[in-house]
Every structure is written in structure tokens, then in C-alpha cells.
Amino acid sequence: MSEPILRIEHLSVDYRVGSGTYHALRDVSMELGRGEVVGIVGETGCGKSTLGHSIPRLLPEPPARVVSGSVTFEGTDLLRVPKWKMPMVRGTGIGMIFQEPINSLNPAYRVFNQVAESIRTRRRREAGKEPSFHGGEQPFDYSGSRPPGVSDSWRRRLLPSVPDAVEERAIERAPESLRDEVIAILELVRINDPETILGLFPHELSGGMRQRVMIAMALSERPALLIADEPTSALDVTIQAQVLTLMKELIDELHTAILFISHDLGVIAEIADRVGVMYAGALVEIGPVDEIFAASRHPYTRSLLRSAPAQYKTEGPLPALGGSVPNLSRLPSGCAFRPRCPIGRAECEVAGPPLAAVGGRPDHRSACFFPEEASRT
């Protein structure tokens, strides 16, 4: 296997809110290969979104704070990149799709302008008019604590070099080709009638259409890695299925690496190659999708699977996991899942179990002291 596009190592993130410190991510390590789709599942408040947002460093700091670890994207540790350089990585390097399609489009712009903005950003970068980061070839320059000053750009404004300005306009605007490209990208996300959609405002679109436009915007920058933060959770079931089908088709067409965050096991099973299960800010199990669903070796994963309404059984209530995720500022000692665990023992309270290979497979790892016992629960 070649060098992974994304490697997260020992990433810990805290939220400092008022009196308490919430350990939102605890020592998360994972890898994402090129063109691979990794799903992240877990209950609400177990750090899925924090993980997704911490990769392109979109967490609000403060209150969030990266305590330790590294996020290596295309060989560059993003956590060491100066903050003002991060925009170069976002969009064309790491794209993102958000949960709320209702508010994720600017209400003031028509669809054309929303999508065109992303395309313009990419064009500026591809033409070298704006610094961008593609990674791979040249080592990233970590130095330079000073952003290109306001004075520089003012000088450029005041004494514009005419050919430069014309060229930049041409690259950004190029009206016909821009329009064609917007239509093409809207067709890519299976919008039937892109011409009419172009002139509409976001509030005139349905939820599914908005999410398609969002996906189109993210894809139009041709990111090497796409982070989808619960892209289907806010949608109706039917629309959810359509968007999911769309994403599956796009995965086959584009070979983009995707980190797909969802609390819906069914969605993950459909789309992911590998699955990571998170609990209380930590990765408790990670492995190939069929392995996780068929032969999970962590009691938390097993109870998640049991409580999913997969078979639509009519008799009896769904088996639910008792209790709730522990308060992230006052985690129990040892294994965080211990208080709710059906097989937990006294020794689980002494130290947390490491994420270790189980079942004789190096790619299936579980953070449980009793993986074989867990697989029988």
C-alpha cells in the first residue's frame, strides 16, 4: 500500500469551557489511503465531528485546543502549518460537506454564484495566482509567521499591473466557460435541470437539492480528501437514499478519499471500505466494513449494531444500550466504556485497553481486553 493521504497520530483535542476541560478527542490514530472511504460512527457527543473538523483545523480555537498529536496530510503535518496558511490547504486540498444544508449556503447568492465561487478559487490556485497546497512533490514551507501583509495587497491595488489584473479577471471570470463548468458540476451531482437551478436562491431549493449543491461546491474544487460530516443526517429518508446513491456513484467516478462521518450504521455499511467506531472521544474499533459488521470485537460496537433497526422486526422493542456517554470532563478511570459494558471486569478500571490487532488480522483493531469474549456478546 502506498503512502496514505491522511495519517492521524495520537490526536488529542480538549475543549476548555468555563470550569471544565472536555476531552473531545483522546489519542486518536488512524490512516486514510488514496481513494479509500472510511466511515466514522458513534453516538452523539463522542467526538466524530470534532475529528472531522480538526483535520482541516476548522475547530474554533478557543475553546478547542489541540493537546497533542499530528495530522499528516500528503506528507505535511497540518498542525504545524501557520494558521494563515491553512486556507491554501482547505478547499482544493481538503474539502468538506456539512450537516446542515439549510444554512450552509449563503442566502444572498444565487446557486450559480455559490458554485462559481468555489470554481474561481480553484482556478486562481491552479493558475498560480493564489498560493495553494497540493502536497506530494515539494516539502511544505512551515516558516513564515507573518501573513502576506495588508500593505502588499494595498500596493497591488494602488499600483496594479494591468496585464496581471486582466489575467486574473480572465482566470476568475471567463464567463462562458465558468457557466459551462458550473452546469457540468451540477450535472455531475445529478441535478436534472441545472440551467433553471442556476438562478435560484438557496431558500428556493429543497433540502436534497441544497445538499447536492453543497456536494457540487466541495467537488468543484477537486479536493484530494473529502470530509463528509453527517451529510445525510438532516435529510428525509428518501432524499437520504438519493444523496447516498449519488455519493456512492461519485466515489466510483472520482476516486476521492473520503472520511464519512455518520451516526447511521446503515449509511456507513453502504458506503465505507473501512469503519472506525468512536466512543467518548476515542477510537475503540477500526477495521474493514464487513469485518466490523460481521465479526466485531468490541462490546460497544456490538451493542450499536444490535440497536440498529436493521431487520425491521415487529415483535418487541429494539434492544437499547443502557446509560449514556460519560461526561467528557469526568471520564471513568480505565476503559471509558466500562460502566456500560456487559463484559466489563474490575481490571478494566485500572487501565484503558490499547487499540490492538484482533482476530489474527492486522487491519482489524479493537480497544478491548477481551476481544474474543466481546465477539460472542
Next chain:
Amino acid sequence: MWANPLTFVGFVLVVLLCVGAVLVAGLPPFTHLLFGRSYTIVPYPLTAGQFPPFSPPSLAHPLGTDNLGVDMLSLVLTALPLDLAIGLSITSVALLVGTGLGLVAGFWDTPRTWGGALSVVILRLTDIFLAFPSLILALAIAVSLGRGLLPTFIAITVTWWPYYVRVVRGEVLTIKHQPYVAAARAAGLTERRILGRHIVRNLIEPLLVYFTLDVGTVIVTFSTISYIGIALPPTTPEWGSMIALYEACCYPPYWWTIAAPGLAIFVTVFAFSLLGDGLRDLLDPRSRKALVESRADSTLPQRSGTEA
């Protein structure tokens, strides 16, 4: 525009007032363009004794005449350019200053940064100004600068910008926590572009509404100050000082002498309020949609067929 007749009335009135002000002032570029020569719509010159004093409102003198026999309509119209210019210019200056400071205070408000420190300074300064009743403060500043038009202008402007800082900062704080700003950041836009393309763009509508509503308030404030006699010598045609003048010499029993400038202030302020209220509905894309759909049959194309 047609969905709300009151907005239309406000719009027409504001346009009439502005065009009227230009014509009254006889600004050569405009009147030459229209009439080929300097032109004014003031019906009679303001010379004393050409009409009988204290004629009540009639067809010849819709607003009557004053103690010197000057036509009140001509007098009120003569004051129009001054009052309108004062209202628009003070509001504009306050808008520009307040918006600039409000953007800084709202967008770069992270604690323990230079921007954060700057925004604290801006906000505390704003608080200091807002702690005083603005009219009293404006009066005090105008008097201490020496009475006159320019000191009054400066005084009102100085007391007016803090409101814009408040409005803009509040809006910026709302907008910058919207998911679409986060989405723009995730799409790789720099902070400067986010400020320009997303924050400022969404500020335009509320600011335009606030601005329009505010013009009337500034005119009232200015008239109040000149009514007290601080802004202008009482002989200058200005609505506030006219009321003061005629109250001293003629009010009981000749009511029309103060009704005329009062009516002028009322119409102007009312026009801007109507327009501002209507703009609020028109400029928000969502309520614009509601307005369009509230009409009998929607002319919008069907557009939901793509989901199936």
C-alpha cells in the same frame, strides 16, 4: 414594490423630495439638463411685503403667508435642500464610520489578539457615547464647538456613529457564526474574502434599511437643535428654526405659520420611514419570496421536479 402600496408611496415621496431639493437648490448641472437654464420650483421670491401678511391657506398660498407677507410654501421649499442634505450626509458619515469600526469589532474580536484589543477599545468608546442621551450630548458638543451649521453637523455625527457600530457588530457576530461562513472557510477562502464576500454582502440589506429609517431621525434631531437656536441664525430658512421663529412672533392665532414647517418635517420623516419599512421586506430574499407568493397566482416557474 407593487405588493405593498405604502412602500410605493414612501418611494415616490422620497424621490419627489430628492428631485425637489435639487430643483429648489437650482443646481445648474441638473436644471440645465432639464430646462436648458437654471430653474427653481420655489413659486415666489422670499421678499417681504409682496402679499398681505397672515393670509390663511388658500389656493394661491396653500400654506398661507407669514407676518411679513412671505408665501409659506416658498419658505418651506427653500429649506428643503438644506434639511435633506443634512439628513443624508450625517447619516452617511455615521454609516461609513460606524460600519468600519463595527466590522473590526465584530469580525476580529478574538480575545488576546490585536484585533480583540482594538475591538474592546472600540466597544468601550461606543458605550461611553451611548451612555449619554444623544440629543443632549449633541447639544452640548454643538454649543461647546460654537454655534453654527458646521458645529451642529459635527456634533450630530459624533453622537450618531456609535449606533451603527452596535448594529453592524451585532449583525457581523450573527453572520460569522452562520454555517455558510464555516462552509466558506472550509472551501479555502481567506478571511479577507470571507469578510468581503459573505459578511459585508449580508450586511448590506439591514444597513440599507437602518440607514433609510435613520435619515428621518437625523432630520428631526437637527431640527430640534436648530429649534433651540443653536444650529442656525433664526433668519435662515430651516424647518426647525422656522418653527421657533414663528412660535415667537405669530403662533397664536396664526397656526399655519408653524404648521407649514411642521408638516414638511412630518412628510419627510414619514416618507423615509415608509421606504425603510418597505425595503426591509423587499431586500430579504425570503420575505421577497413571501411577497411574490402572496399575490393571487405565483409567476415563479415550477422547479421541484428534479427530486423525483
